Each structure stands twice: as C-alpha cells, then as structure tokens.
Amino acid sequence: MKQLSTKVTSNAHGQDSSYFLGWEEYEKNPYDEIKNPNGIIQMGLAENQLCFDLIETWLAKNPDAAALKKDGQSIFKELALFQDYHGLPEFKKALAEFMEEIRGNRVTFDPSKIVLAAGSTSANETLMFCLAETGDAFLLPTPYYPGFDRDLKWRTGAEIVPIHCSSSNGFQITESALQQAYQQAQKLDLKVKGVLVTNPSNPLGTMLTRRELNLLVDFITSKDIHLISDEIYSGTVFGFEQFVSVMDVLKDKKLENSEVSKRVHVVYSLSKDLGLPGFRVGAIYSNDEIVVSAATKMSSFGLVSSQTQYLLSALLSDKKFTGTYLNENQKRLKIRQKQLVSGLEAAGVTCLKSNAGLFCWVDMRHLLDTNTFEAELELWKKIVYEVKLNISPGSSCHCTEPGWFRVCFANMSEETLDLAMKRLKEYVESTDSRRVMSKSSHERIKKLRKRTVSNWVFRVSWTDRVPDER
Amino acid sequence: MVALTAEKQDQNLLSRMAAGDGHGENSAYFDGWKAYEENPFHPIDRPDGVIQMGLAENQLCGDLMRKWVLEHPEASICTAEGVNQFSDIAIFQDYHGLPEFRQAVAKFMEKTRNNKVKFDPDRIVMSGGATGAHETVAFCLANPGDGFLVPTPYYPGFDRDLRWRTGVNLVPVTCHSSNGFKITIEALEAAYENARVSNIPVKGLLITNPSNPLGTTLDRDCLKSLVNFTNDKGIHLIADEIYAATTFGESEFISVAEVIEEVPDCNRDLIHIVYSLSKDMGLPGLRVGIVYSYNDRVVQIARKMSSFGLVSSQTQHLIAKMLSDEDFVDEFIRKSKLRLAARHAELTTGLDSLGIGWLKAGAGLFIWMDLRNLLKTATFDSEMELWRVIVHKVKLNVSPGGSCHCHEPGWFRVCFANMDHKTMETALERIRVFTSQLEEESLKPTKPMSKKKKCWQSSLRLSFQDTRRFEEGFFSPHSPVPHSPLVRAQI
Numbered sequence: 001m002k003q004l005s006t007k008v009t010s011n012a013h014g015q016d017s018s019y020f021l022g023w024e025e026y027e028k029n030p031y032d033e034i035k036n037p038n039g040i041i042q043m044g045l046a047e048n049q050l051c052f053d054l055i056e057t058w059l060a061k062n063p064d065a066a067a068l069k070k071d072g073q074s075i076f077k078e079l080a081l082f083q084d085y086h087g088l089p090e091f092k093k094a095l096a097e098f099m100e101e102i103r104g105n106r107v108t109f110d111p112s113k114i115v116l117a118a119g120s121t122s123a124n125e126t127l128m129f130c131l132a133e134t135g136d137a138f139l140l141p142t143p144y145y146p147g148f149d150r151d152l153k154w155r156t157g158a159e160i161v162p163i164h165c166s167s168s169n170g171f172q173i174t175e176s177a178l179q180q181a182y183q184q185a186q187k188l189d190l191k192v193k194g195v196l197v198t199n200p201s202n203p204l205g206t207m208l209t210r211r212e213l214n215l216l217v218d219f220i221t222s223k224d225i226h227l228i229s230d231e232i233y234s235g236t237v238f239g240f241e242q243f244v245s246v247m248d249v250l251k252d253k254k255l256e257n258s259e260v261s262k263r264v265h266v267v268y269s270l271s272k273d274l275g276l277p278g279f280r281v282g283a284i285y286s287n288d289e290i291v292v293s294a295a296t297k298m299s300s301f302g303l304v305s306s307q308t309q310y311l312l313s314a315l316l317s318d319k320k321f322t323g324t325y326l327n328e329n330q331k332r333l334k335i336r337q338k339q340l341v342s343g344l345e346a347a348g349v350t351c352l353k354s355n356a357g358l359f360c361w362v363d364m365r366h367l368l369d370t371n372t373f374e375a376e377l378e379l380w381k382k383i384v385y386e387v388k389l390n391i392s393p394g395s396s397c398h399c400t401e402p403g404w405f406r407v408c409f410a411n412m413s414e415e416t417l418d419l420a421m422k423r424l425k426e427y428v429e430s431t432d433s434r435r436v437m438s439k440s441s442h443e444r445i446k447k448l449r450k451r452t453v454s455n456w457v458f459r460v461s462w463t464d465r466v467p468d469e470r
Numbered sequence: 471m472v473a474l475t476a477e478k479q480d481q482n483l484l485s486r487m488a489a490g491d492g493h494g495e496n497s498a499y500f501d502g503w504k505a506y507e508e509n510p511f512h513p514i515d516r517p518d519g520v521i522q523m524g525l526a527e528n529q530l531c532g533d534l535m536r537k538w539v540l541e542h543p544e545a546s547i548c549t550a551e552g553v554n555q556f557s558d559i560a561i562f563q564d565y566h567g568l569p570e571f572r573q574a575v576a577k578f579m580e581k582t583r584n585n586k587v588k589f590d591p592d593r594i595v596m597s598g599g600a601t602g603a604h605e606t607v608a609f610c611l612a613n614p615g616d617g618f619l620v621p622t623p624y625y626p627g628f629d630r631d632l633r634w635r636t637g638v639n640l641v642p643v644t645c646h647s648s649n650g651f652k653i654t655i656e657a658l659e660a661a662y663e664n665a666r667v668s669n670i671p672v673k674g675l676l677i678t679n680p681s682n683p684l685g686t687t688l689d690r691d692c693l694k695s696l697v698n699f700t701n702d703k704g705i706h707l708i709a710d711e712i713y714a715a716t717t718f719g720e721s722e723f724i725s726v727a728e729v730i731e732e733v734p735d736c737n738r739d740l741i742h743i744v745y746s747l748s749k750d751m752g753l754p755g756l757r758v759g760i761v762y763s764y765n766d767r768v769v770q771i772a773r774k775m776s777s778f779g780l781v782s783s784q785t786q787h788l789i790a791k792m793l794s795d796e797d798f799v800d801e802f803i804r805k806s807k808l809r810l811a812a813r814h815a816e817l818t819t820g821l822d823s824l825g826i827g828w829l830k831a832g833a834g835l836f837i838w839m840d841l842r843n844l845l846k847t848a849t850f851d852s853e854m855e856l857w858r859v860i861v862h863k864v865k866l867n868v869s870p871g872g873s874c875h876c877h878e879p880g881w882f883r884v885c886f887a888n889m890d891h892k893t894m895e896t897a898l899e900r901i902r903v904f905t906s907q908l909e910e911e912s913l914k915p916t917k918p919m920s921k922k923k924k925c926w927q928s929s930l931r932l933s934f935q936d937t938r939r940f941e942e943g944f945f946s947p948h949s950p951v952p953h954s955p956l957v958r959a960q961i
Binding site: 005013060065067068119130131276288294303305 | 485493539781
C-alpha cells in the first residue's frame with residue numbers, strides 16, 4: 001500500500017497491543033448489573049467516576065455558567081467565535097490556581113506559561129514535537145502508561161528508551177538505572193533529549209520520592225537535557241504524605257529561575273482529577289518561552305472547545321468548590337482503594353503499597369505457571385475470559401518482571417468492585433485446588449505407570465481447560 | 471559571547487520544529503493583525519479603529535444559534551434539563567465519537583450538498599477543526615519529503631497545517647486571472663512535472679471547493695477532470711469543502727462525493743473530504759473538524775490519530791442535538807445563504823460604484839478584490855506597499871494575495887461576513903474616500919509619475935521595510951496578540 005504513509009501501514013500507533021485487545025473484549029461483552037451480570041468487568045480503565053455528584057450539584061447552583069451565560073446574558077455567540085490559541089484568559093488563570101491548590105499553594109504557576117491542548121494525549125505529543133525529533137530519545141522509567149508509545153513516538157519519530165525499575169525496591173528510580181538507560185540510548189545511536197516521568201505514577205499508583213525527584217533534577221542538570229513531569233494524577237493523592245511536584249523540588253533547590261528550570265516541563269489534564277476525559281482538557285506548563293510559543297502555535301491542531309473552557313473556568317474559579325472537591329475526591333478514592341486492597345488480600349493477592357492514582361499495581365507472580373511473559377499473557381487471558389475482569393498486564397506497560405497487573409478501582413460502584421473481588425477469589429481458590437490436584441495427580445501418575453487409562457483421564461481433566469473463545 | 475552560546479545551546483536542546491519558522495507566523499503579514507488588535511474598530515467606542523476584513527468568519531447567523539441554544543436547554547449537559555447526561559458524556563472519550571454526533575453530522579453534510587449524496591456516519595472521523603483534519607490527512611497519505619499539489623491562490627494556513635510537523639511539501643498549481651483562476655490540466659501537469667524535477671514524489675492534489683480565497687465553486691466538468699487526473703496518476707484527491715453551505719444566489723455547490731458517482735472507474739481509495747462546522751455554521755470556537763475518507767484504512771488510522779484532537783464530548787452532544795433538529799437546520803441554512811447574499815451584494819455594489827473590480831464568484835465569506843491598477847509596479851513589493859496603506863491609512867485589515875501564494879500581484883481577499891451592516895457601510899465609505907483621494911492625486915500608473923509625493927505614500931511612516939516577496943505567506947485565524955473575545959463588538 002505505497003499510496004499511504006508509513007505511519008498508516010506500520011503498527012507504530014501501538015494499538016495492537018494486549019492493553020487495547022482487553023478493551024475490545026470488554027466492548028463485546030460488557031458487564032451490566034442488570035442486563036449482563038455475567039459480562040466482563042472493566043478494570044482496565046483509569047477513570048475517576050467517584051465525584052460526578054459534586055460537579056452536578058455545582059451546576060445546579062450555577063445556572064449561568066451551566067447555560068453559557070454571563071450576567072444573565074447568553075454569550076454563546078461570542079464563545080462560538082472564540083478560537084484564539086492563547087485560550088480563554090479566565091480559564092488559564094483558573095487552571096493555574098487549581099494546579100497551585102493541588103500543590104498546597106507552595107508553588108506558583110504563571111497562566112502565560114500554560115499552553116492548552118486536547119487532553120494530555122495531545123499535550124505530550126506536542127511537547128515531544130517541540131523537544132525531540134527522529135534520532136532522539138526520551139528515557140522513561142518502566143513500567144509506564146502504554147499510551148506513551150503512541151503519544152510520544154508515533155508521529156514525532158522520537159524513541160523511548162526504558163529506565164528499568166524493579167520490584168526489589170518498589171520500582172523506584174535509581175541512579176544506576178538512569179545511567180544504564182542513558183548509555184543504552186547511546187549504544188542505539190540515539191541522542192537523549194530528556195527524561196519523562198509520570199508523577200504520581202501510572203501504573204504504579206505511587207508518588208516519586210523526594211530522593212528520586214532530586215536525583216532526576218541533578219541528572220538532567222548534568223546531562224543538559226529536559227525533564228517532563230506528567231502530573232495528570234496529582235489531584236488523586238489520598239495518603240498521608242502530600243504530593244511533591246517537580247516544581248516543589250526546583251523551589252527547594254532554589255532553581256526556580258535558573259537555566260535548568262527552563263528544561264523542566266509539566267503536563268497536566270482534567271481527565272483524572274476531575275473525571276472529565278470527554279472534555280479533552282490538557283495543558284503544558286513550561287518556563288521556556290520558545291517552547292511555550294511553539295507549543296501554542298501547535299495547539300491549533302487540538303484546541304479546547306470554547307464552551308468547555310468557559311464552563312471549566314467558572315467551575316475552577318469557585319474556590320469553595322475546588323477546596324471541597326479535592327478533599328472529598330481524595331477521601332472517596334482512599335476508601336475505594338482500600339476496598340480493592342482488602343478484596344485482593346482475601347484472594348491471597350498483594351499489591352504495591354500506594355497512595356495515589358486510580359488503580360493498584362497488583363502482584364500475581366505467584367499465580368504464574370512460569371516466570372515468563374508468555375505465562376503472564378496466559379494468566380491474563382484466563383482473567384479476561386474466565387474470571388471476566390479486564391485488567392492490564394504488566395508487559396503492556398513495559399514492566400521488566402512478569403506477573404504484575406494494573407487493576408483500576410475508581411470507575412465502578414462498590415457493588416461491582418465487590419463482585420469483581422469475589423470472582424477473583426473464586427478463581428484463585430479454584431486455581432489453588434487445581435494446582436494441588438495436579439501436583440498430587442503427578443505423584444500418582446509416577447506411582448501408577450502401568451495404569452495408562454487413569455493417566456489419560458487425569459491429564460485430560462487438567463490440560464483440557466482452555467479459555468472460552470469470544 | 472556567552473549569551474550567544476547559551477542561546478545556541480538552547481536552540482540545540484529544542485527540536486528544529488520548535489526553534490524554526492515552519493509555523494509561518496513570522497511574516498510581515500502580521501502587521502495587519504497587530505494594527506487591528508492595537509486599534510480595533512468599534513462603532514461607538516473606536517469609530518476610527520481598524521476594521522477587520524481579514525477574518526473569514528460567518529457571524530451573520532449567530533442570533534439564530536443563540537436563540538436555539540436558549541430554547542433547547544436539554545442540548546446542554548449542564549442545565550437542569552440536560553444534567554442527567556452529564557456523567558455519561560463527561561467520561562465519553564471513545565475516538566469513534568458519539569454515534570448520534572456522527573449521524574447528525576452526516577445528515578448535515580448531506581443537506582449542505584442539496585441531498586444529492588449520502589454520507590456514511592461510520593466514515594466520519596473527528597479532528598481538531600479543519601486545521602487538525604488537514605494535518606491528519608497529510609500524516610496518513612504522505613511521508614516526509616512527499617508533496618501535495620495545491621492550486622494557487624490558496625489559504626495561507628495550509629503552509630502550516632500540511633507541512634509544519636509532517637515534513638510534506640506543497641507544490642503550487644499556478645492559476646491565472648486570465649481565465650478566472652480556473653484550474654487547468656496544463657497547470658496540473660506542469661506542477662506535477664515541477665515536482666518530479668525537484669524529486670518530490672507527488673502523493674495527492676488538494677483542492678478547496680468552494681475556494682478560499684477566491685469564493686468560486688468548481689463546475690461539474692472541472693471536478694470530473696480533476697478526479698480523472700488524480701485517478702490516472704494514482705494519487706489522492708483531497709477536497710476541503712469547509713465552505714460548502716456558503717453558496718448564495720445562483721451558485722451551486724457540487725461536492726466531489728457527487729462527482730465520483732459519475733466516474734465509474736474512480737478508485738475511491740484515493741478520495742477524501744475535509745470538513746468542519748466553523749464556516750457553514752459559524753462555530754470555529756467549538757473545534758468541530760471532520761475527516762471523511764472513502765479509504766477504509768485511512769478511516770481506521772485517522773481515527774486513531776483523532777486521539778490528538780477529539781471533539782469535546784460536551785460539544786459533540788450539543789451538535790448532535792442541534793443538527794438533528796432538521797427544521798432548525800433547514801431554516802438556518804436558508805437564512806444564512808440569504809444574509810450572505812445580502813452582505814456580499816452590499817460590498818460588491820459598493821465596489822462597483824467605485825470602479826473597483828472583483829472576481830465574480832458566488833460562495834465563501836469573502837471576495838477576491840482586484841487592485842492591480844492601483845499598484846505602482848506589477849510587483850509584490852508594490853502590493854505590500856499598497857497593503858500597508860490599506861491597513862494603516864484606510865484602516866482596513868485585508869489579506870494581500872501574496873500571502874495566499876497568488877501568482878499575480880494586486881489581488882486582495884476581503885471578508886464581509888464577520889461584520890454588521892453599519893460596519894460594512896463604514897468600510898465602504900473609507901474605500902470611497904481613499905479612491906477619491908487617489909483620483910485627486912492622479913495616481914493611475916498610465917499617467918507619468920509625478921515628482922510630487924503621492925499622498926498615500928507621504929503619510930506612510932513605516933519602521934518595517936520588508937521588501938521580500940511572500941514565500942512563507944501565512945494567514946492565521948488566530949491573532950498573535952491575546953485578545954479577550956468577550957469585548958468584541960456586538961452584532
């Protein structure tokens with residue numbers, strides 16, 4: 001098909017990976033409490049559906065904003081014509097203040113350094129277009145959000161080189177891992193342009209420690225490269241520790257107006273904290289005016305709808321609302337996460353200790369037949385097709401150790417989560433008993449070699465269990 | 471020295487894309503925008519301000535839109551009548567788009583083509599406005615270094631949209647005033663050959679129909695010949711039909727969708743349409759762009775790419791409701807055409823009475839004005855000089871033809887649908903005053919140049935002397951100067 005570009009004919013969009021295949025299976029057989037109680041429960045979707053009632057209450061109390069009115073007059077016409085890529089000033093101001101509030105007002109964000117984009121998908125791609133090109137690479141700690149393969153590499157031509165993190169230290173970034181990744185890039189003849197981290201982490205649900213943040217800032221300083229901090233989950237921190245942004249660290253190190261600060265960029269979005277992924281509200285924050293200028297022009301390819309900007313500027317300017325929302329959001333996330341963790345424990349499954357995000361990083365290594373990614377995929381298929389839970393296998397997040405899965409908890413009701421945990425428990429228990437059975441059958445086979453009929457019966461009863469095809 | 475090194479280092483730290491000029495916005499052209507932003511016309515507050523005639527916006531039916539929105543609170547997910555849908559819509563980020571949105575857009579596209587063709591909602595792919603649609607199509611059809619043929623004059627934004635981040639080239643197909651800027655097969659073949667000689671593999675032909683900046687529509691025979699040309703060469707045909715519903719008077723819009731039905735051996739995998747609601751409905755702020763392709767693979771991949779510029783679900787919901795109201799849509803299209811015709815007539819009648827020529831056309835939100843006889847010399851330098859006078863002295867921001875890659879100097883695009891009747895009157899009055907001043911000064915080039923300084927030259931004090939011909943001419947719908955829209959003059 002030489003009539004189409006290589007972007008079309010290749011698979012660089014990354015959407016043939018298992019991460020997306022799980023989605024497809026869910027779409028074919030989605031769980032519904034009443035209409036399809038045996039369907040697949042979606043636990044692969046990092047969505048925050050816990051606080052819509054708060055926004056809906058706000059809307060009821062603010063009919064003007066809801067109806068696109070200002071001082072009682074409809075401004076629909078004006079909004080319909082507003083396509084300035086600098087964005088609605090009131091919206092950027094409100095967004096900057098919201099970002100400050102999430103960081104305990106310890107740091108300030110200048111609205112003129114914010115560039116709006118159609119979701120963080122667009123923000124990340126745009127930033128990559130500004131900082132890297134073909135032949136360049138960004139270092140990313142593993143495991144990472146599978147969408148980055150598309151967002152950072154597909155149309156930009158840039159490469160990702162992984163910084164390998166392991167469970168031995170809770171997947172934290174170490175200096176040696178950073179250096180190794182840097183050298184690996186050089187071996188591959190790639191020019192390292194920067195490091196990209198997600199903080200709080202997707203899929204881990206943990207926050208970067210101060211130690212890691214300091215390490216990163218020192219690293220990019222010494223190498224003269226960029227640091228992108230995707231802080232899309234910054235408002236989902238529900239533990240006792242507060243969220244430490246890379247901006248906090250720059251301030252603490254007194255690097256706020258330095259050359260280094262021009263190489264530190266933050267990406268944000270309202271898709272997770274406010275649960276509004278449909279509205280496509282993303283942002284780039286950069287201290288480098290060339291980046292802001294170029295990214296602003298590029299935002300023409302994905303501006304935020306003016307009616308959405310107006311609605312959200314009203315919502316986020318209401319400080320009473322934002323304060324209450326952030327508080328309540330954190331409370332509800334904490335409760336729901338606890339429910340998941342307890343449910344997993346009851347099934348004999350542990351997860352990485354976390355206090356942020358909309359998911360847990362679950363350890364199912366003990367359920368693998370072998371310590372391989374093939375076994376992980378086999379297990380994943382069983383969980384999707386037999387247990388009927390769509391979760392994300394660690395390999396799709398480029399994890400270097402098989403057996404880890406990302407399981408989301410904020411996109412379903414308590415009852416659904418209960419049911420999901422029940423299903424998992426039943427599966428684990430049945431797997432255990434099968435394992436016991438197979439172990440003892442193996443023993444008997446060894447002892448009763450001549451009883452070939454029995455051998456045949458036992459083997460068939462175990463190996464014939466194949467996942468239902470959908 | 472240190473500062474220079476630091477700057478150079480900084481440049482190396484960014485991509486060439488970010489550090490370079492590929493966005494096209496550094497041209498002297500922006501004087502016009504700046505002049506307008508610094509001194510925007512307002513009938514009461516700033517009667518001497520610059521009148522914006524460089525903005526192709528359809529502002530004539532905003533009142534109908536506003537009325538519909540007020541009468542249909544259920545179309546909003548935020549009002550009491552619509553909030554029950556808030557959470558479902560707020561989480562909806564499926565890049566297939568809301569089915570009702572696609573169906574409503576397909577229906578609207580059919581209506582704007584006089585129901586002569588059917589559009590399949592499953593081929594409708596969202597994008598960040600037509601800006602995003604064009605870039606996506608370029609990414610899908612071409613590799614860096616490939617080229618698209620584009621008839622001149624063309625919308626300056628194409629330089630950015632099709633080239634900047636994609637690395638694709640635009641190869642001009644030169645059109646001349648001698649035949650009303652029609653696209654000829656000779657011109658197409660010449661452009662194709664130019665590309666070949668320059669080692670640019672041609673991947674497609676991009677046409678804007680109705681044309682921006684000409685306002686003309688392609689007739690059936692011409693369209694057929696274009697389809698045959700691309701079909702024979704095995705290259706893509708991309709039709710930007712963003713102005714589909716802006717035809718008025720006796721002008722008829724024929725979509726490429728209609729014509730391919732009449733070309734039996736047409737390879738439909740090569741046919742793509744770019745569309746948007748920004749012009750036909752006057753909703754540029756809502757960022758509703760559409761890629762419609764007859765090629766399944768392109769639909770699939772463009773859809774994946776649409777993740778980079780999905781339409782806000784809040785907007786999809788509103789548009790789905792609005793465009794499903796067929797009575798409203800029919801009435802809207804009807805009234806819009808009448809109002810466009812009236813405003814167009816106002817401008818052209820005024821120009822006729824002043825002896826100013828314009829290309830006969832019956833679509834678009836602008837006219838293609840002929841000021842060749844006012845040029846000192848038939849050069850783009852002269853065109854720029856004249857343009858600066860029009861911006862700074864006559865105080866009208868219009869778009870010089872050079873910025874649209876027009877082959878001949880002296881043409882200007884003048885928008886008429888973004889202002890009210892009084893503003894149009896004021897604009898015409900200013901043009902009248904200007905032309906009568908010119909007559910007094912005997913500036914016609916057929917007469918020998920007088921030593922006395924021409925009045926329009928003498929009053930010109932410019933610090934910026936750009937005598938370059940526009941190669942990177944660029945028109946952005948976005949002002950480079952931040953400006954709150956909520957203080958715009960009310961219509």
